[in-house]
Amino acid sequence: xxxxxxxxxxxxxxxxxxxxxxxxxxxxxxxxxxxxxxxxxxxxxxxxxxxxxxxxxxxxxxxxxxxxxxxxxxxxxxxxxxxxxxxxxxxxxxxxxxxxxxxxxxxxxxxxxxx
Amino acid sequence: xxxxxxxxxxxxxxxxxxxxxxxxxxxxxxxxxxxxxxxxxxxxxxxxxxxxxxxxxxxxxxxxxxxxxxxxxxxxxxxxxxxxxxxxxxxxxxxxxxxxxxxxxxxxxxx
Numbered sequence: 001x002x003x004x005x006x007x008x009x010x011x012x013x014x015x016x017x018x019x020x021x022x023x024x025x026x027x028x029x030x031x032x033x034x035x036x037x038x039x040x041x042x043x044x045x046x047x048x049x050x051x052x053x054x055x056x057x058x059x060x061x062x063x064x065x066x067x068x069x070x071x072x073x074x075x076x077x078x079x080x081x082x083x084x085x086x087x088x089x090x091x092x093x094x095x096x097x098x099x100x101x102x103x104x105x106x107x108x109x110x111x112x113x114x115x
Numbered sequence: 116x117x118x119x120x121x122x123x124x125x126x127x128x129x130x131x132x133x134x135x136x137x138x139x140x141x142x143x144x145x146x147x148x149x150x151x152x153x154x155x156x157x158x159x160x161x162x163x164x165x166x167x168x169x170x171x172x173x174x175x176x177x178x179x180x181x182x183x184x185x186x187x188x189x190x191x192x193x194x195x196x197x198x199x200x201x202x203x204x205x206x207x208x209x210x211x212x213x214x215x216x217x218x219x220x221x222x223x224x225x226x
Contacts, residue, residue: 001161031212042204043159043216092158096212101146101166104206104214108158 002095004107013083014115018084020079021110022092028073030097034066037090037109046091049076083114117142121205121217128195129225136190136220138205143183145207150179150190153202153219162203163190197222 003026013019023032032049047055047068055068072077078089087096116122118141128134151159151171163172165178165188170211171180178191202221206214 006158008182033213042218043206043214045213045215048213065188090156094214100210100212102212103147103161103164104149104208104212105161106151108166109156111156 001103002029002097002105004095004105005044006093006107006110008110009108010111010113013114015084015114017083018079018081019083019112020106021091021093022079023076023078023107025074025095027097029095030073030099030102031095032070032076033094033096034068034076034078035092035094037092039088041091049078053084059106080112083112085114088112088114116208116216117145117207119207119215119217121203121206121220123220123222124218125223127223127225129189130195132190132195132224133193134195134222136192136203136205136222138188138190138217140186140188140207140215142209143186145183145209146212148179148188148205148207149214150177150188151206154205155202159204171216175179192222197223197224197226200224 005024007022034046035043049059049070067079090109092109096102122137152161154185164180202219204219207215
């Protein structure tokens with residue numbers, strides 16, 4: 001199993017600013033993902049972080065708002081840009097190792113509050 | 116688009132009861148189904164993973180079943196304890212390991 005660490009664990013930010021969330025996996029993994037969990041809601045996939053290339057975004061999410069980097073097989077960042085109160089959510093990093101059907105592991109999440 | 120539904124949304128039981136959480140999904144073309152536990156303000160802890168070719172998995176007091184053709188899964192918790200109180204999430208995986216989540220069942224086990 002993979003252990004995933006996220007930083008920061010929580011933050012309170014001013015509207016209009018940006019926050020970068022870091023995700024570190026303790027071993028090399030095939031795939032990394034970013035999810036959002038809005039208050040009282042379940043998880044929604046934002047994008048797949050691709051190593052060395054642009055992330056693949058799900059419908060409703062765009063690169064300008066959520067730029068993602070993945071420079072190697074163990075690390076990824078998600079930036080939430082030009083934040084508004086509607087961006088207040090828990091952001092979770094996930095990883096799987098192997099082809100389709102492998103187990104997913106999650107970080108502890110970053111609780112973001114935008115004021 | 117895959118839709119995942121969990122019933123009930125909330126459940127409160129006295130300690131020691133056996134209970135069943137339900138999950139249904141609309142597209143049976145899944146690779147696996149995973150049950151997670153989420154404590155308030157925390158990330159997700161994986162409980163059980165069932166591959167699409169499997170019918171059930173067991174871990175301690177937990178047993179999960181999968182009926183892929185009918186789009187259903189159940190999580191059975193035996194002899195519930197207050198420490199089991201959490202939100203339980205069901206997720207199914209499609210192509211490229213993308214997971215689709217249900218809205219969860221919030222469980223409260225009363226001492």
